Amino acid sequence: MANGGGGGGGGDGGGSSLRMSSNIHANHLSLDASSSSSSSSSSSSSSSSSPSVHEPKMDALIIPVTMEVPCDSRGQRMWWAFLASSMVTFFGGLFIILLWRTLKYLWTVCCHCGGKTKETQKINNGSSQADGTLKPVDEKEEAVAAEVGWMTSVKDWAGVMISAQTLTGRVLVVLVFALSIGALVIYFIDSSNPIESCQNFYKDFTLQIDMAFNVFFLLYFGLRFIAANDKLWFWLEVNSVVDFFTVPPVFVSVYLNRSWLGLRFLRALRLIQFSEILQFLNILKTSNSIKLVNLLSIFISTWLTAAGFIHLVENSGDPWENFQNNQALTYWECVYLLMVTMSTVGYGDVYAKTTLGRLFMVFFILGGLAMFASYVPEIIELIGNRKKYGGSYSAVSGRKHIVVCGHITLESVSNFLKDFLHKDRDDVNVEIVFLHNISPNLELEALFKRHFTQVEFYQGSVLNPHDLARVKIESADACLILANKYCADPDAEDASNIMRVISIKNYHPKIRIITQMLQYHNKAHLLNIPSWNWKEGDDAICLAELKLGFIAQSCLAQGLSTMLANLFSMRSFIKIEEDTWQKYYLEGVSNEMYTEYLSSAFVGLSFPTVCELCFVKLKLLMIAIEYKSANRESRILINPGNHLKIQEGTLGFFIASDAKEVKRAFFYCKACHDDITDPKRIKKCGCKRLIYFEDEQPSTLSPKKKQRNGGMRNSPNSSPKLMRHDPLLIPGNDQIDNMDSNVKKYDSTGMFHWCAPKEIEKVILTRSEAAMTVLSGHVVVCIFGDVSSALIGLRNLVMPLRASNFHYHELKHIVFVGSIEYLKREWETLHNFPKVSILPGTPLSRADLRAVNINLCDMCVILSANQNNIDDTSLQDKECILASLNIKSMQFDDSIGVLQANSQGFTPPGMDRSSPDNSPVHGMLHQPSITTGVNIPIITELVNDTNVQFLDQDDDDDPDTELYLTQPFACGTAFAVSVLDSLMSATYFNDNILTLIRTLVTGGATPELEALIAEENALRGGYSTPQTLANRDRCRVAQLALLDGPFADLGDGGCYGDLFCKALKTYNMLCFGIYRLRDAHLSTPSQCTKRYVITNPPYEFELVPTDLIFCLMQFDHNAGQSRASLSHSSHSSQSSSKKSSSIHSIPSTANRPNRPKSRESRDKQKKEMVYR
Known part of the structure; x- marks a missing residue:
């Protein structure tokens, strides 16, 4: 050679x-x-x-x-001997496989022809088979079957061994890969030696190790060959070719006592399997990591293999040149040469001199350049992005964290952070971890960076347990799930959030979850989750329930929706010097709802006494308390009567402008602070009683701490109950005697008025029938929707208007104006409520509006079920805006005469027009009838906050003004679901706030009622019993007029504080706000009838005669006796009840001893009758 x-x-x-x-x-x-x-x-x-x-x-x-x-x-x-061993092995085996396939094919063809001959013989000899004799089985066929079975077993065993299906198989696969890398490392070491050299096998350590490795590779090759289904394709596989050109030369080296570096560089191709090995070891789990390792392994293995070939031919030379044109290049110089070649840089310091090397470089640069241009950018992108929002959350010692997931957008996150991190909450030592499967856009990313000290974002899904582990959900204080309020399919959005709850609860059942739900009927699905537990603070904020509940309360006390929305939203105080309506409105907007434990100085005092002391001396408004009964069951009492005495450790609910102000209720000491006039000086003192109280109750409840004190969540109904307010309000003997056990007037819980289910055809009014009914003092609901619209849940609007703490004659008639196809879909949930009618038509038709006497209604509600079907946000509210402007532009004649004011208030109990001892009844504001639609009380639901600018054409609101600062919202004529976003953070800091708000706006829905609705999707009627009637004894929100009545003397220049104390002492009425005419501050009279809300005005606030006072008034059983003859079905009798709630009578204190027998039973029943 x-x-x-x-x-x-x-x-x-x-x-x-x-x-x-x-x-x-x-x-x-x-x-x-x-x-x-x-x-x-x-x-x-x-x-x-x-x-x-x-x-x-x-x-x-x-x-x-x-x-x-x-x-x-x-x-x-002897290089040819090494190469010949590999070529003979490869082509020899290939020849044998092809020969075997050819022979097998010929044998199969011959057998097929012979089989046809035997089949013909069987058909000809069919008679012999029919006589029942069976042909003995051929012994040769049995032997063949046994042989095939044995071969199949061996083949299956070999397949299991190499497929990593068992632990042994995984160990074998990993071992083969590790030994291949070891052989490659030996090649790197030997590459510093000559291409061919004489070496003694017994003295060369690296050759011995390489020999051992290749013996193992040979055995593994045999396993792979046995397990292969297609031997030909197996013989042509990359791994097989690698073995052909690396294993036989080692045995030749031992035989010839010489070594040839040769094609051992092909072992680098084994690196392509690196990602598979890491997946076997459970190291790679994500698609990005697998893709990254695949790209890197292919790139590096190709690079090293090509460098090995260049190293071989450049150090050997061209065979036709008698190997004389070689050059001395190290292997790593060849690696460098290949890199600069792939990158097309080509410095020229190292280059190929041999013809083989140059020819290889010509072809390699085509594939290498393509691989370099595609693989390298993708690798860099994967490396650059994989850790941006990956990783895991590292908990900080002494600092809580919450996980926020669901609908994560710039709007939802900014609204949430603005309320959650508000400065009025004091120091919020909570870190917010957002988890979403889509990376944030630039605007959202900038928002996260502005709050980087308290906010972190991780990309992932709560449906993936691995991502839940990354955000440390098991140690999180709570998990908050945001919903997309503007989605086209609310049921699908609720289903997504329910699945999120299921996934989180499945991973960690004890985690506290607060989730937003869009539809009321979907709340029932949460009860199916075994680990969903109200006792642990789990809450579902149903936006449809609360939104329609707020609107319903505005039908009873206009402007209440605005006041309640401002109470649980964090607003900064904006000071205005000018004497305008905005000045007084914004002073009230800065008030929020807080909780704080009451000082031991209040122990033993009645609720009205403590409430008056807090308002007069501490400048705090207390509206409710958490009361613990003898069995440690917690109840929330809203404005309880003077019978209740404050206990040690009682939690109070306050309306105040700052969390620090509320601490006065905890620090107050009669001995130290009794003579202090400045409430700011009321601070912690060193009295022993206060110290004892702090030892007993060390955790004062502030907005930054949740209300999870002992016993608070121990009631059977899972959340704090709201109990009736006065033991004297148990049904009297007259009512009990008049109870008809065969008539069902209330639902089974006694919380709502009820009637037998009615067919929708019986409540449909034609335009002429509606005009003849002469409706007055009713509620008109203008609804836009069709057969394909999503249901908005009108039951949540009707239920508060049918609460049982109203007498039947006080119920306002409800008339729906809209598409009959849509209302038929809602009717199943409405057919059990009395005084409901439907006028098929459209709210844009003035004829339909005149037929329902919209100018005589107490409230007009405008709703739309089509708002979320439009992509353009500016057009989402077009129907509601057009309907509102249409009503305001209507004109009416003045032939109806003198009517009651549309905004008159309720008369407190204990005042009778016929009683000479009482002041004249108030609330009868006589004024000309409504002649223009501008004066009709309207509340319009909006989806897009910015569209509020189109409701009032005469206001001067800037389009960029926040919703709560606009005139329609301040006046209570517009309501947007976005204001409910603040309930998420308010519920997290104080879960009793949601219970309080839900009770005030839903009319008293209980867990039992929700479970019943979940079962039957309808209210169930119940018989009138003392127990069900006792559930009517709960306070309600009302408006008190000052123009007439017992408080008329305070209406003209009196102080709000005097009115507060007089109403509380005399009638147990708790005042908490004013509904004032917009231009009442002007010295000149104004024709404007618009009013705005003033929340919790100070003691010295001056009243005007036209003011309406928001108050919590007690229930009066005897107010309905004079109306007992009212029909439950007559439309005419219903129309006569316009503002009839202004005429009440209640027995005076002197009359109460006449019923001593029932007093004891009432005290006994009082402990059991509760409502939420």
Whole structure:
């Protein structure tokens, strides 16, 4: 064979003869170039010890030989033997497989022909088979079947071993990969030696290790061959080719006592399986990480393999050039050459000189450049993005964190953070962790960066347990789920949030969850989750229930929706010097609802006494308390009567402008602060009683701490109950005697008025029938919707208007004006409520509006079920805005006469027009009838806050003004669901706030009632019993007029504080706000009838005669006796009840001793009758 350049000793396979060191004897063998091309019989000239032997010769090749290595005496290179072993193995096996397939095919064809012949014989000999004799089974067929079964078992065993389905298989696969990398490392070490050299197997340590590795590879190759279904494709696989060109040369090396570096670089192709190995070990779990490792392994393995080929051919030379054009390059220089080639830089410092090397580079640069241009940018992108919102949350010691998920957008997050991190909440030591499966856009990312000290974002899904573990959901204080209020399919959005709750509860059942729900009927699905527990603070904020409840309360006390929305929203105080309506409105807007434990100085005092003391001395308004009964059951009492005495550790609910102000109720000490007039000076003192109280109740409840004190969540109904307010309000003997056990007037819980289900055809009014009914003092509900619109849940609007703490004659008739197709879909939830009628039509038709006497209604409600079907936010409220403007532009004649004021208030109990001892009845504001639609009381529901600017054409609100600062919202004529976003953070800091708000706006829905509605989707009627009638004894929100009545003397220049104390002492009425005419502050009279809300005015606030006072009034049983003859079905009798609630009578205190027998029973029943 021809001499190759790889045999040079001085270089890495250089082609010229090299001078050996002095310690090696001159037994070097030289070989002429001419003899290299001759046959094996040609003789070669031997080298003598003369100096000419040491001169370099271009036509000779010298193989270094040590004294211990008995190399070939001629020094001939044997690279062809190594290569031949691989080629013979590969092509020999390929020939055998093809030969076997050919023979098998021919055998199959022959058997197929023979089978047809046997089948013909069987058909001809069918008679012999019919006589019942069976042909004995051929013994040869049994042997073949047994052999096939044995081979199949071995094949299955081998397949399991190499597929990593078992622990042994995984260990084997990982071991093969590790040994392949080890063999590659040995190649890197040997690459510093000549391409071919004489080595003794017994003394070369690396050769021994490489031999052991390749023996293992050979055994593994056998397993793979046995398990392969298609032997031909297996023989052509990359891993098989790698074994063909790396395993046989090792055995040749042992036999010839020489080593050839050769194609051992192909072991680098094993790196392509690196990602599979990491997946077997459960190290790679995400798609991005798997993709990244795949790209890196393919890129690196191709790079190293190509560098190995260049190293081989450049250090060996071209065979047709007699291996004389080689150059000495290290392997790592070849790696460098390939990199600059792929990147198209090509510095020129290292380049290929051989023809084989250059030819390879021509083809490699095409594929390498494409791979470099596609793989490298993708690898950089994966590395750059994978950790931006990945990773895990690291909890900070001593600091809580909450997880917020669901509908994460710029609007929802900004609204949530603005309320959650409001400065009035004092120091909020809570970190907010947002989890969403979509990375934030630039605006949302900027918002997170502005709050980087308290906000973190992680990309992931709560449906993935791995992502829940990343955000440490098991140690989170709560998980808040936001809903998309503007989605086109509310039921689908609720289903998504319910699935989120299920996933979170499945991962950690004890986590507290507060979720937003869009539809009331979907709340029932949460009760199906076993770990959903109201006792642990789990809450569902139903936006439809609260939104329609707020609107319903505005039908009873106009402007109440605005006041309540401002109470649970955090607003900063904006000071205005000018004497305008905005000044007084904004002073009230800065008030929020807080909770705080009452000082031990209040123990033993009645609620009205404590309430008056807090208002007069502490400048705080207390509206409710948390009361613990003897069995430690917690109840929330709203404005309880003077019978209730404050206990030690009682929690109070306050309306105040700052959390620090509420602490006065906790620090107050009669001994130290009794003579202090400035409430700011009321601070902690060192009295022993206060110290004792702090020892007993160390955690004062502030807005930054949730209300989870002992016993608060121990009631059977899972959340604090709201109890009736006065033991004297148990049904009297007259009512009990008049109870008809065969008539169902209330639902089974006694919380709502009820009637037998009615067909929708019986309540439909034509336009002429509606005009003849002469409706008055009613509620008109204008609803936009069709057969395909999403249901908005009108039951939540009707239920507060049918609360049982109203007498039947006080119920306002409800008339729906809208599409009959839509109302038929809602009717199933409305057919059990009395005094409900439907006028098919459209709210944009003035004829329909005149037919229902819209100018005589107490309130007109405008709703739309089509708002979320429009992409353009500016057009989402077009129907509601058009209907509102249409009504306001209507004109009416003045022939009806003098009517009651549309905004008159309720008369407190205990005042009778016929009683000479009482002041004249108030609230009868006589004024000309409504002649223009502008004066009709309207409340319009909006989806987009910015559309509020279109409701009032005469206001000067800026389009960018926040909703709560606009005139329609301040006047209570507009309501947007966005104001309910603040309930999420308010509920987290104080879960009793949601219970209080829900009770005030829903009319007293109980957990029992919700469970019943979840079962039957309708109210169930119940018989009138003392127990059900006792549930009517709960306070309600009303408006008190000052123009007439017992408080008329305070209406003209009196102080609000005097009115507060008089109403509380005399009638147990708790005042908490004013509904004032917009231009009442002007010295000149104004024709404007618009009013705005003033929340919790100070004691010295001056009243005007036209003011209406928001108050919590007690229930009066005897107010309905004079109306007992009213029909439950007559429309005419219903129309006569316009503002009839202004005429009440209640027995005076002197009359109460006349019923001593029932007093004891009432006290006994009082402990059991509660409502939420």
